[in-house]
Structures are given as C-alpha cells and as structure tokens.
Amino acid sequence: MTTETTAPVTAKIPAPATPYQGDIARYWNNEARPVNLRLGDVDGLYHHHYGIGAVDHAALGDPAHSEYEKKLIAELHRLESAQAEVLMDHLGAIGSDDTLVDAGCGRGGSMVMAHRRFGCKVEGVTLSATQADFGNRRARELRIEDHVHSRVCNMLDTPFEKGSVTASWNNESSMYVDLHDLFAEHSRFLKVGGRYVTITGCWNPRYGQPSKWVSQINAHFECNIHSRREYLRAMADNRLVPQSIVDLTPDTLPYWELRATSSLVTGIEEAFIESYRDGSFQYVLIAADRV
Numbered sequence: 001m002t003t004e005t006t007a008p009v010t011a012k013i014p015a016p017a018t019p020y021q022g023d024i025a026r027y028w029n030n031e032a033r034p035v036n037l038r039l040g041d042v043d044g045l046y047h048h049h050y051g052i053g054a055v056d057h058a059a060l061g062d063p064a065h066s067e068y069e070k071k072l073i074a075e076l077h078r079l080e081s082a083q084a085e086v087l088m089d090h091l092g093a094i095g096s097d098d099t100l101v102d103a104g105c106g107r108g109g110s111m112v113m114a115h116r117r118f119g120c121k122v123e124g125v126t127l128s129a130t131q132a133d134f135g136n137r138r139a140r141e142l143r144i145e146d147h148v149h150s151r152v153c154n155m156l157d158t159p160f161e162k163g164s165v166t167a168s169w170n171n172e173s174s175m176y177v178d179l180h181d182l183f184a185e186h187s188r189f190l191k192v193g194g195r196y197v198t199i200t201g202c203w204n205p206r207y208g209q210p211s212k213w214v215s216q217i218n219a220h221f222e223c224n225i226h227s228r229r230e231y232l233r234a235m236a237d238n239r240l241v242p243q244s245i246v247d248l249t250p251d252t253l254p255y256w257e258l259r260a261t262s263s264l265v266t267g268i269e270e271a272f273i274e275s276y277r278d279g280s281f282q283y284v285l286i287a288a289d290r291v
C-alpha cells in the first residue's frame with residue numbers, strides 16, 4: 001500500500017517560481033555524475049558539496065596498487081563528510097526536540113548526518129524532485145523518515161512557521177538565489193537566538209570583479225556566485241549577525257588537488273584550483289545569529 005511517507009514527491013511538484021528555477025530543477029533532476037554517486041556509495045551518505053582537511057596519504061597507499069582508485073574515492077568522500085561535520089560544529093546546541101532546515105538539501109547526506117549527531121528533525125528543500133525522492137528513499141531505508149524529510153520547494157518561499165526553526169543552513173546552495181531574498185526567508189522561520197550557517201564559494205572583493213575562473217564555474221553549474229561583501233551586507237540587512245567567518249580556502253585545496261588526479265574528474269577542477277590559488281575565489285564558512 002502506498003502511504004503518505006512512501007509516495008514520491010513527484011506526485012505534487014509545485015510549478016517553478018521562475019524560468020531560471022525550472023532550469024535548475026532540470027539540471028539537478030538529470031545529474032548523475034560518478035564523482036557524486038560513487039562517493040556516496042562508500043557509506044550511503046550522498047553529498048553535493050566539496051571536501052576539506054588534510055589528505056591521509058598513508059590511507060591512500062601506493063598509486064600503483066590495484067585498490068588505489070577505490071581508496072582515493074573513499075578519501076574524497078571522507079573529506080566531503082568532514083566538511084559537513086565542520087558546518088554542524090557551528091550550529092550551536094541542538095536538542096532532539098529541535099527542527100533544523102537544510103536549504104538546498106541535494107540528495108540529503110548532510111540531513112542524515114545532522115539527525116545522527118543531534119537526534120533532531122531535519123527538513124530539507126530542493127528544487128529537484130529526483131533529489132527529494134532520493135533523500136526520502138534513503139531516509140526510509142535508514143528508518144529515520146519520521147525525522148528526516150525532503151520536499152520539492154523553493155528555499156525563498158518555504159512552508160515553515162515563523163520562528164519555528166532552531167538552526168538552518170545552506171551548504172553550497174546559496175549561489176542559486178538572491179541573497180537578500182534568501183536571508184529574509186531564513187530570518188523569518190528561525191527563532192530569535194537561532195543559528196544560520198553557510199559554507200559557500202564566493203568571489204573575493206579584494207580581487208575586484210569575478211575572475212575568468214569564477215565565470216567558468218558559474219557557466220559550468222548555471223549558478224551565480226556572489227561576493228563575500230554581498231553575503232555580509234545581505235545578512236546585516238536581515239537580522240543575521242555573523243559570529244564566525246572562517247576562510248576554508250587552504251583547507252579545501254588538498255581535496256581539489258587530489259580530485260584532479262582521479263579518474264572521476266569532471267573538467268571543473270582547474271577552475272577551482274586556479275581561482276583559489278590566485279585569490280579571486282574563496283571557500284568560506286559564515287555562522288550567524290538570528291537577533
């Protein structure tokens with residue numbers, strides 16, 4: 001029998017708010033890159049974000065060894081999960097009765113991690129019905145569907161009640177939306193005293209304008225990378241006061257340098273490596289209090 005929790009969300013997909021959002025929904029509905037699926041298969045946590053931390057060369061062993069590629073995939077995945085743990089380190093004290101929101105939740109890997117860590121409810125929104133179905137199927141397989149739920153929904157217009165959410169985040173998903181609209185919505189559903197965290201790639205105002213590498217990343221993902229200045233200004237305008245700003249650029253470079261040597265390369269590795277090296281692009285975590 002089909003129940004409410006097992007029915008695919010595709011049965012009730014809202015129309016995209018704009019033609020652009022329709023493009024992004026299609027993009028993620030059709031995405032099936034091995035660099036994401038093979039990494040997720042390592043332990044069933046499927047991410048669409050990048051990694052941070054030092055590469056464990058001892059664990060990788062000899063590149064000539066027949067098991068090397070498998071170990072490399074496991075290592076890239078370990079670094080991506082480490083990134084999500086660092087984001088969660090900044091969410092503050094979360095109890096099992098709390099609700100968290102993952103804005104732009106992808107296939108839901110971070111939501112599962114947050115539930116395992118805090119025992120709380122996690123609500124995810126994505127434009128992609130394929131991703132929401134994938135995340136809900138994984139939650140059912142893990143028997144956590146009463147706590148972890150994805151829906152097809154525009155993160156700028158969510159059904160969450162005003163002041164009902166203890167903490168929320170965007171993990172590499174804020175480059176698809178206007179930041180003033182985004183932070184107005186987080187600010188609306190967060191409790192006063194709640195916490196907002198983003199990990200994002202942003203262009204560096206000190207460079208002047210987006211570099212050719214940043215433009216290449218935008219074209220590759222059909223996104224619009226904002227500047228660091230824009231993040232801080234849009235937060236300030238929406239009652240989100242930064243508590244920590246961490247430049248993760250040096251921590252993400254080893255991930256990219258390792259990924260560039262793998263068989264799973266997608267062609268975007270050079271743009272990330274060169275823009276991080278020339279200072280035009282930064283990988284940043286911002287944690288802010290809703291005041």
Ligand SMILES: C[S@@+](CC[C@H](N)C(=O)[O-])C[C@H]1O[C@@H](n2cnc3c(N)ncnc32)[C@H](O)[C@@H]1O
Pocket residue numbers: 021024025028046047048049103104105106107108109110125126127128131153154155156170171172173176177
């Ligand atoms: C790069 S993926 C990041 C996924 C996830 N945060 C993770 O870390 O694995 C970007 C996500 O943003 C979502 N997204 C983009 N624009 C959105 C919008 N307006 N509303 C909801 N989700 C959106 C996409 O559907 C996709 O799931």
Ligand SMILES: CC(C)=CCC/C(C)=C/COP(=O)(O)OP(=O)(O)O
Pocket residue numbers: 033035036047048049050172173175200201217221223225266268
């Ligand atoms: C930091 C920036 C600018 C990110 C842009 C958003 C994005 C597409 C993130 C990774 O998704 P993915 O895991 O699906 O990408 P890939 O296939 O390259 O691993």
Ligand SMILES: [Mg+2]
Pocket residue numbers: 035036047048049050
């Ligand atoms: Mg990826």
